[in-house]
């Protein structure tokens with residue numbers, strides 16, 4: 001099995017966190033997002049412990065809410081000692097509604113509107129990650145109007161290609177996030193920021209991409225950031241106390257994916273940073289990381305009911321499920337790999353090769369191709385693994401499908417954390 005928290009019970013049903021997935025689907029309906037809270041907590045601890053052990057005091061993992069965001073998650077993150085990366089007022093609102101402390105929020109976004117800036121300042125968000133000059137200017141004005149000095153990090157692009165999918169690669173120079181170092185623009189950005197009396201510049205942020213399995217691309221980013229930080233010290237006497245290296249450690253979607261040694265990567269990164277600082281005589285900064293996927297992806301799975309099987313003679317067989325790109329757009333967007341299991345028939349031989357398709361009016365609405373299942377029948381339950389990240393948050397109401405419920409599992413008990421949408425929810429904003 002791909003993960004230790006999965007099992008098969010006497011009835012041949014897939015279990016998650018010790019709970020029968022067939023019983024979960026009967027109780028809460030399908031499609032259903034299931035999130036193993038114990039696994040989320042374990043993932044948080046992996047980061048917390050490794051960062052506490054290998055990195056300077058004050059170093060902290062910030063959970064990236066873009067990967068998963070609902071009220072009930074934030075008390076868990078808070079209890080596990082995480083900070084949080086938020087990218088919109090909606091994410092700020094959700095985190096605060098979940099009782100998360102505003103000062104542990106780091107506010108991202110490449111186009112924060114004046115309303116967003118005002119809202120975040122009034123909420124007392126701890127740190128802004130400033131993306132560009134225009135934001136610097138508006139943030140300076142808004143902070144000044146409140147007689148407040150706002151902590152900020154400056155987002156720079158180190159020009160690293162970590163060889164992940166182009167669509168999820170954000171560290172290269174030619175992108176809409178941050179200010180590039182190589183072109184000299186980041187140096188002007190720093191000079192501008194340092195001249196603003198209501199902004200307290202703490203250091204730099206970079207994010208090189210997502211689904212990265214090793215420390216090496218992050219070490220390359222560190223080299224570039226340290227050279228840059230050193231140059232900024234020479235130019236302005238400014239010393240960065242914080243280096244935020246963004247998100248990106250990968251997860252295993254399939255058995256064939258490499259395993260990721262997160263503590264080992266964190267240690268390698270810390271060692272690399274320490275050596276770089278020693279060489280340059282630069283004070284070792286505290287480190288922030290922004291893991292999203294690697295905190296929640298492997299804690300989540302999605303349960304679907306099979307509707308039918310259609311074999312196109314001479315081509316292939318489609319198995320349709322009662323969800324699809326509305327609850328998981330990642331295959332349609334990125335041809336993302338997933339492991340699909342016959343949750344209600346785990347003991348049977350999987351000799352039926354098929355494409356699992358969703359129910360939207362869209363030929364690209366596929367969950368996965370080349371899936372092996374027992375000869376499927378209507379009402380079978382399928383589980384798609386590793387859907388804890390970027391499924392719930394990227395879901396839509398296309399075709400006016402209701403979004404699924406989300407159930408959290410902890411210590412052998414399940415509780416509803418997000419209820420299923422109703423038809424009334426679908427028309428709630430329609431006047």
Ligand SMILES: Cc1ncc(COP(=O)(O)O)c(C=O)c1O
Pocket residue numbers: 064067085108170207209210211246247248249290291292293294389
């Ligand atoms: C700025 C930033 N931080 C953090 C993340 C989270 O990345 P991941 O989910 O790969 O850990 C992303 C998304 O890639 C991001 O753009």
Ligand SMILES: N[C@@H](CCCC[NH3+])C(=O)O
Pocket residue numbers: 066168170210330389390
């Ligand atoms: N949403 C993407 C990753 C983008 C991450 C945000 N920078 C995914 O599902 O993989």
